[in-house]
Amino acid sequence: MRRLSAFLFLTAACLWLAAFGRDRFDLWVDATVLPDVLSEVSVEVRARDATLLRAFAVEDGRLRLALRLGAVDPTFIDMLIAYEDKRFFRHSGVDLRAGVRAAGQALRHGRVVSGGSTLTMQVARLLENSGTGSMAGKLRQMRFAWALERKLTKREILTLYLHHAPYGGAIEGLRAASLTWLGKEPARLTEAQAALLIALPQAPESRRPDRHPQAARAARARVLARLGRVPSYALPDVPRRMIALPRFAPHLSARLRRDFPTALRHDTTLDATLQARMQALARRAVMGQQADVSAAIVVADHQTGEVLAHVGSPAFSDAQGALGFVDMTAALRSPGSTLKPLVYGLAFDEGLVHPATLINDAPVVFGGYAPQNFDGAFRGMLTVRDALTLSLNIPPVRLTHAVGPARLMAGMRRAGLRPQLSGGAAGLAVALGGVGLRLEDLVQLYAGIAQGGQAQPLQFLRGGQTQRRSTIISPVAAWHLSHILSGIAPPKGVAAQAGQVAYKTGTSYGHRDAWAIGFDGRHVVGVWLGRPDGTPVPGAFGGDLAAPILFEAFDRIAPQRTPLSPPPAGTLIAGTADLPLPLQEFRSRDAAFAAVPDSPKLAFPPEGAVLRRSGFGVPIRVDAGTLPLTVLVDGLPVLPRLRSRAATLPLTDEGFARISVIDAKGRSTSVHIRLD
Incomplete structure (x- = not known):
């Protein structure tokens, strides 16, 4: 009886000690101070088809891209767990069985044969950025791993590993590694590719394929051999260089990051293929040009307002000092003659003129302002159509005097433009470019003309809010402008048929800016060339520099042009003699x-x-x-x-x-x- 009592007492004591130890263990684990387990990931800018355009580094210049577990090839996940932590889904953070096995193997072979760290323990080490050499460090990782398992699910822990695993240099995480080393997303990987990406985090610097290809091949082979997946065919060589992540639309990407500082992903309307073509075209446009000449290109779908390509400079670098970093799509410049179509469109709507109306290109003085044509010549009486086609200066100034500079400014604002005056009220010189506008503004204006006079705000982000469209000019006036501008002959040396693209060129005062803006039935393109610092480019003309680039841009969009719209109902198509008498010859409003x-x-x-x-x-x-x-x-x-x-x-x-x-x-x- 005494023996039974003693046995029961000892059993109870052991159970009490076990329970007490378990409670103390739980308190010890629960008291673990965990760092923030929310991974800081790179801000990404994506194209309309989700292609990566730009990724910004996180702290210390590291590249760590967001990744969903469902976006990883299941073969990689299966191989990773089988190689690193077979009992990952069964243990509570520390696999004691694996630890005992690893210790026994080390004693038998005199070297480390397999590690005892679980994936959870590796996550603990990566989050704490701690080493594994000391017993204290290993114990800390075990405690951290137990605490992580109590706070997170297995899928969340695995996702943390896929975000933080090191892959050499500043590359962290599976997705950044797959893009950098393989040039592809990790959604589909071969067994050889998966094995390489499993092996690299164990010794990311000594196994870097670009620096130590032999070590990388050997590590890949060990992974395949241990998993019994050695193929019967010869494995491809490991990659010998890092693939630089794309840096498309760098100016727009930087702007989006600045304007939306809390967003981690920007889904743009850009077409990745077209963006690459336009960036290459901008680089070609400045080849052979004078020093420091830059270029900018904007391509948009004027039916939707979506921007398809956005090039702020030929190179986003310091190759030209700091000028390459200047976004010339958003820089205030003089638009030169590119505003003349709006002047004529407003005059059409006011009933002042018709394309067949005669207007006098002769010397005129308004107060102290005496406009001159670019070539200094005068052509006398000619039609409004010819005046716009020849880009004469005196006729649009006469019309602006009749319409009123304030109406011209209001027309720009209705189109969504942001005109800037150097000071005071708008004067007649606005018609000839005496106002600050951006390339994006002019593309938006011409998109509105292409859309029958309805303002078409540019959209850079998919799913953006639809803005209310206002009327710039009437559909009839817009068609007249399209018809006139499409009759302008393509530049010399350009293999394009007249009538396919409605376009206008412009050259600002002092040859500081060369412009070409045009549209067909679907797309609108704007091209600018000049020096970002505003200094003159002697001999630069919009027709010579920018117009050929405009037509080449259209060729790179599609081999065939989309036809322009037909005339709307009620359009008066007539010769000068068939017009009502007051429309046969332009007279000022006061005279009319x-x-x-x-x-x-x-x-x-x-x-x-x-x-x-x-x-x-x-x-x-x-x-x-x-x-x-x-x-x-x-x-x-x-x-x-x-x-x-x-x-x-x-x-x-x-x-x-x-x-x-x-x-x-x-x-x-x-x-x-x-x-x-």
Whole structure:
């Protein structure tokens, strides 16, 4: 009886000591101070198809790319666990059985044959950046591993390993290693590739394939041999160099990182293949040019506003001092003649001119401002179409005087542009480039013209918010501009047919900027060349430098051009003699609408009237004037030969409208109304 009592007492004591030890062990593990297990990963910029365009380094210049476990080849995962930690999914962080086995093997062979560290213990070492040589360090890793297993799932621990495993140099993590050493994502790996990526973290510097290829081959072979996966065919050689990660769209990437500092991934609208082609084209564009000449290119889909390629300079480097780092797509520059189409479009909508209207290219002075043509010559009377095609300076200044510089500035803002004046109010010189604009601004303006006069904001990120589109000019005015600009002959030496691309060139004062902006039925392209510091480039002209690059850019987008849009309904296509008398020759607004005896007058609606919309249109009544009358709405003839003084205009859409009446003697009147 006494023996039984003593046995029971000893058993109870042992159980109590075991429980006490377990509780103390739990307290010891739970008291472990863990570092932040959220891995800092590189900020990534991706193309529209998720292709990596740019990755930014994390602390100490290390490259560590985000990776989901599901994006890793299952063969790699199976081989990693089989080689490094067979009981990974069964132990609690420390595999005592494996540790005893490793110690026994070391005693028998006199050297380390296999390690006893589990994947969890390796994660502990990587997170703490601690060594493995001392018993204290090993004990710390064991404690850390037990604590990790209580806080994280096995999949989370495995993901941490795949993020932090070292692969030589500044490369950390499986995805960065796979891209750097193999040039591919780790979603699909051969057994030989998987074996190499398993072997490298054990001795990342002494097994680097670019420096120690023999050691890398031997380590790969050991992994395959231990796993029984030695192939019957000869293995390919290990990679002999690191593959630099792409640095496409570096200026845009840096901008996105700056503007969205908390985002880890930026999914852009860029086309990776087209981006590479445009970067190569920008480099070729400056070959043979004067020193420090840079180039910038923007390509967008004007139907969606998505930017497909964005090149801020030929090289994002210090090859040209600091100039290569300047993003010339966003730099304020003088747009030269590239604003002239907007001047003409506004004049079309005001009913001041038609493409067939005659306008006088002759000396003129507005106050103290006397504009001159680029070549210093004057051509006298010519059509508006020819004035724009020849890029003359005096006709658009005359039209800007009639439209008003403030209207021109407002038109730019409606297009989403951000014009900057050097000081004071806008003057007539704005029409010839006397305003600061960006290449991105001009691409957006021409995208709006290509879209029938509807502003088309540029989009750089996929899934961006759709912005409300405003009207820059009417669809008819936009088509007239497209038709005129598509009639400009391609530059010399360019194998392209006229009529495929509507484009305009520009050269700023002092030959500081050479521009070419153009579009077909789908894409809009903007090209700039010049010096980032604003110093002149003698002899630089938009037609000579930028236009050939523009057409080459279109060739690199697609071998065939998308046709331009047909004319919208109501477009007046006529020769000069067939136009209403006031449109046959341009006169200033004051001259065109000056009151003369018996000139027509709109008795209703009055100037500035706000009318309620109805399904019956807008009634008008005209006093005086000689019949028949011609009634125009926003410059378009609506009632061409009206033989009564009262009629109803088919106006039902909400917004502003300009009603003009011209009598048989060419006398006219005009009012602005609004329909609510």
